[in-house]
Amino acid sequence: MSDTLTLPRRPRRLPPRLRRNPMAALALGLLLAIALAAIFAPLLTSFDPYETALRQRLQGPGNGHLLGTDSQGRDMLTRLLYGARTTLMIGCAGTAFGALLGGSIGLCAAFYRKLDGVLMRLVDVLLSFPSILFGLSLAAILGPGLDSLILAVGLSVMPGIARISRGAALSVMTQDYIESGRAIGLPDHRLLTRYLLANAYPPILTYTTLAFGDAILLAATLGFLGLGLQPPTAELGGIAAEGRAFLFIAPHVSTAASLLIFAIVLSFNLLGDALRDAGDRRAQ
Amino acid sequence: MMVRLLRRAAVSLVVLTGVLLIGFLMLQVIPADPAVAIAGPQGTEAEIEAIRRHLGLDQPLIVQFLYYLQRVLSGDMGHSVINNASVSAELLRAIGPTVELMCAAMLWAVPTALALGILAALRRGGIIDRMVMTLAVMGVSIPVFWVGLLMIQFAVRTRAFPIQGRGGPLWTLDGLSHIALPATALGLILIGPIARMTRTTLSDALHADHVRTARAKGASETRVVLNHALRTAILPVITLIGLQIGSLMGGAVVTETIFSWPGVGRLAVGAIIAGDYPMAQGAIIFLASAFIIVNVAVDLLNELADPRLGART
Numbered sequence: 137m138s139d140t141l142t143l144p145r146r147p148r149r150l151p152p153r154l155r156r157n158p159m160a161a162l163a164l165g166l167l168l169a170i171a172l173a174a175i176f177a178p179l180l181t182s183f184d185p186y187e188t189a190l191r192q193r194l195q196g197p198g199n200g201h202l203l204g205t206d207s208q209g210r211d212m213l214t215r216l217l218y219g220a221r222t223t224l225m226i227g228c229a230g231t232a233f234g235a236l237l238g239g240s241i242g243l244c245a246a247f248y249r250k251l252d253g254v255l256m257r258l259v260d261v262l263l264s265f266p267s268i269l270f271g272l273s274l275a276a277i278l279g280p281g282l283d284s285l286i287l288a289v290g291l292s293v294m295p296g297i298a299r300i301s302r303g304a305a306l307s308v309m310t311q312d313y314i315e316s317g318r319a320i321g322l323p324d325h326r327l328l329t330r331y332l333l334a335n336a337y338p339p340i341l342t343y344t345t346l347a348f349g350d351a352i353l354l355a356a357t358l359g360f361l362g363l364g365l366q367p368p369t370a371e372l373g374g375i376a377a378e379g380r381a382f383l384f385i386a387p388h389v390s391t392a393a394s395l396l397i398f399a400i401v402l403s404f405n406l407l408g409d410a411l412r413d414a415g416d417r418r419a420q
Numbered sequence: 421m422m423v424r425l426l427r428r429a430a431v432s433l434v435v436l437t438g439v440l441l442i443g444f445l446m447l448q449v450i451p452a453d454p455a456v457a458i459a460g461p462q463g464t465e466a467e468i469e470a471i472r473r474h475l476g477l478d479q480p481l482i483v484q485f486l487y488y489l490q491r492v493l494s495g496d497m498g499h500s501v502i503n504n505a506s507v508s509a510e511l512l513r514a515i516g517p518t519v520e521l522m523c524a525a526m527l528w529a530v531p532t533a534l535a536l537g538i539l540a541a542l543r544r545g546g547i548i549d550r551m552v553m554t555l556a557v558m559g560v561s562i563p564v565f566w567v568g569l570l571m572i573q574f575a576v577r578t579r580a581f582p583i584q585g586r587g588g589p590l591w592t593l594d595g596l597s598h599i600a601l602p603a604t605a606l607g608l609i610l611i612g613p614i615a616r617m618t619r620t621t622l623s624d625a626l627h628a629d630h631v632r633t634a635r636a637k638g639a640s641e642t643r644v645v646l647n648h649a650l651r652t653a654i655l656p657v658i659t660l661i662g663l664q665i666g667s668l669m670g671g672a673v674v675t676e677t678i679f680s681w682p683g684v685g686r687l688a689v690g691a692i693i694a695g696d697y698p699m700a701q702g703a704i705i706f707l708a709s710a711f712i713i714v715n716v717a718v719d720l721l722n723e724l725a726d727p728r729l730g731a732r733t
Contacts, residue, residue, distance in 0.1 A: 257431040264663045264715065268670035269708055276446045276692045276700040353563060360565045361677055362693050376565065383573060394566035402561035409557060 160410030163403035170400060174220040183211035185218040185370045194386040206375070206389050207382055208368070216396055218370040223359070223397070226282070226371075227352040230289025234351075235344045238294040242301025242340075243332055246309055247324070252302075259298045267292030267354050275363040285364045289355050293347040300343040304336040311335070342411060349404025356397045372397050425723065432716050436709055443705035444488045446697055447498075448481075460504040492705070498698035500691075507702035510687060514703075517586055518683030521606060521676065522668055524590075524599050529607030530614060530661060537618025537657075542645065544623055552615050559612030564671050567605045568678035575601060584680040602679040609671045610664055617660045621653040628652065655722075662718030669711055 173180060188208040195205045203212035245255040270291040274284035308314065309332070317327050358364045359373025367374060372393050379390025455472040456463060463471075477484065491497070497507035540552040575581040587598030625631060626649050634648040673685030680686070688703035690696075 257427075258435070261431060261435045261712070261715075264666040266666040266670035266673075266707070266711060268673050269704065269711070272673070272688050272692060272700070272704050272707075273442055273446070276697065276704060277442070280692065349561065353561070356563055357565060357674060360563070361674065361689050363689070373563075373565075376563075376569070380569060383569060384576065387573060390566075390569055394563055394569065397563050398561060398566065401563075402558060405557050405561045 157410045157413070160407050163406040163410075166399060167403045167407070170220060170396070170403075171224065173217055174224055177214070177217035177221055181211065181214040181217060183214040185210060185214045186368055194382055194389075196386070196388060203392055204386070204388050207378060207386070212389065212392055215370050215375055216372070216392060219372040219375050219393060220396060220400075222365065222369065222371040223352060223355055223373070224400075226285055226289060226355045226364075227348055230286045230355065231293055231344060231348050231351045233286060233290030234293035234347070235297050235340070237290060238297030239301045239333075239340055241294070241298040242303075243305045243328055243336070245298070245302045246305030247328055247332060255298070256302065259295045262291075263295040263299065265295075267350075268357065271354065271358040271361075271363055275358070280363045280366065282365060285355060285358055288358065289351045292354055293344075293351055296347055297340065297344055301336065301340050304339045305332050308332055308335045346404065346408035346411065349401045349408065352397065352404070353401045425720065428719055429716060432712050436712055439705055439708040439712070440489060440492060441485065442708075443492070443701045444485050446701040446704070447488075460499065460501060462504075497702040497705075500696050500699045502694055502696045502699070505699075507698050510699065511684065511702055511706050514682060514684045514687045515706075517681055518672055518676070518685060520590065521599065521602055521681055521683060522672055524603035525606035525668065525671075526610065526661075528603065529610040532607075533611045533614035534618055534657070536611070537615040538622060538645070538650070540615065540619040541622035541626065544619075549619070552619065556612035556616045559608055562608075564605060564609060564674045565678055567608055568602075568675060571601045571605055572678070586682055602675045602681050605678075606668065606671050606675045609667055610661075613660060613664060613667075614657060617657050618653065621656050622649055625649040625653040659718075659722055662715070662722065665714055665718070666711060669707060673707075 188210060189205070190208065192205050193207055197204045197212075203216065206212055206215060241255055241259065245252045267288070271285070271288040274288045274291075275281075278284040278287070314327065314331055317331050322331075355364065356371075356373035356376070359371045360377045361373075362377060364373060365371045367378065375393035376390045376397070379386065379388075379393065382389060455468045455477060459468045459471050472478070479487070495508050497511070499506055500510070536548075536552045536555075540549040543549055572583045575583050581601050582598050583601060585598060587594035587596075589595050590599065622645075626645070628649070630652075631644060631649045634644050639648070669685075672683065673689060675681065676683040676686040677689050684703050684707055688700060688707065691699035691703060
């Protein structure tokens with residue numbers, strides 16, 4: 137009986153599973169490296185991402201600049217590091233917002249059964265909704281920029297997280313301790329946070345991590361379309377778009393930025409597949 | 421089944437109203453006076469006053485929203501603030517190219533993905549299977565704009581295809597060569613998910629009882645795969661293709677922008693960047709409504725195609 141009362145505080149440890157999947161381990165390593173490089177960007181490069189040097193514009197790799205320079209003569213490696221910083225930050229903020237919103241919707245749908253039908257039908261419609269449309273609408277209402285970008289990313293990851301949260305919360309709702317909590321007269325908000333969320337969060341957390349790849353892809357795509365942060369802000373999608381004008385003289389500018397986005401998203405997806413496979417095996 | 425469909429239609433109607441409300445909001449938050457915006461740069465004071473009264477801008481917001489609904493439903497979406505062009509007319513001109521591009525992308529991508537999925541399912545764990553799975557995960561991870569940029573670089577080096585705009589009708593060589601690159605780039609989005617789903621459902625179906633029976637009866641392997649296994653495996657794939665219309669539409673926005681394809685997506689992006697609120701509003705509510713309506717249609721087709729779905733409710 138005692139083990140049903142202890143609340144599982146931590147999600148299951150994953151590294152042993154990842155060790156069996158070299159691709160996923162590689163992906164995780166790459167992601168960590170990119171994240172660290174982005175966080176410590178100022179320590180890794182002596183160049184300024186915004187200082188222009190027009191005489192050194194559009195240089196190829198080498199010659200004092202490891203990855204060459206862009207159309208304003210700025211060091212490409214520095215731009216990429218700071219760009220990754222911005223893009224990852226937008227991904228984090230957007231996903232966090234989406235997780236908060238989606239998690240609340242999912243938990244409420246499981247807790248207040250009367251709301252379930254309405255909430256989940258809306259979520260279902262939004263689930264396959266083209267996420268770019270969120271970006272377009274918000275950019276049209278708020279103007280292109282950081283806030284519209286973060287909101288768009290949040291809205292696009294929200295439906296998936298809402299579904300997962302509801303599923304996780306529904307299985308927790310069948311537990312005796314929820315009934316006990318009700319019986320001793322705990323208020324709803326306490327039941328929702330201390331009982332429901334505290335026990336349902338591991339799968340929500342896993343899914344949220346995986347939604348990150350899609351979030352980054354959306355943020356970069358909106359940035360590329362010019363609906364995100366405006367130049368000269370270093371942002372990966374924006375850098376790829378800047379390079380588009382010089383595609384034939386200096387293809388390295390857009391290629392490097394696109395490749396970095398691709399590497400980040402691919403790593404998240406590989407990691408996600410590995411986690412899903414691990415989950416399947418556990419289910420069997 | 422009827423109840424389910426009706427309920428689904430009701431939800432879609434609610435969402436559609438939500439979409440229109442967002443379109444309405446887009447016009448509300450314009451920093452400038454909407455009447456001034458609609459009258460255009462040449463609008464006189466009297467014209468602006470007339471438009472204000474015509475739009476009912478002195479009325480409460482909810483009444484204004486109803487007016488807005490009435491106007492949109494009668495096909496009047498206002499005029500561009502840039503060149504005073506009718507939004508509905510511009511949209512009508514852009515719908516054709518967008519539908520054309522999406523159809524062309526599906527036309528090559530769906531059969532290719534099905535073939536890849538079938539090959540992968542037949543030789544599970546083999547080289548083709550591994551290649552398909554690798555391609556699938558790469559396909560969903562690669563930014564569509566990068567695929568477009570790579571294709572443009574390739575096309576310019578080889579001088580094989582035009583990289584911008586739409587050519588003549590599709591049955592002419594000019595039309596085909598213009599759509600080739602954007603349709604290829606857009607179709608790539610579909611390959612991964614469809615191939616993957618086909619592989620999963622087909623390899624499950626290959627172990628099903630009715631397939632074993634067919635084998636026992638001595639049917640040829642081709643017949644077993646195509647007539648017996650694929651028949652049951654294809655239903656979830658069709659559902660998935662329906663669900664992919666959202667990402668196809670999102671991809672179309674990007675592809676149209678890169679290849680200067682004169683569709684609704686490019687219209688929307690251009691309008692937002694130029695600050696042309698009425699045009700942006702029109703293009704966005706068009707895309708969103710089209711998506712919702714197509715989704716209901718796909719649902720309906722699913723219900724009709726799968727007798728089990730009908731029996732359940």
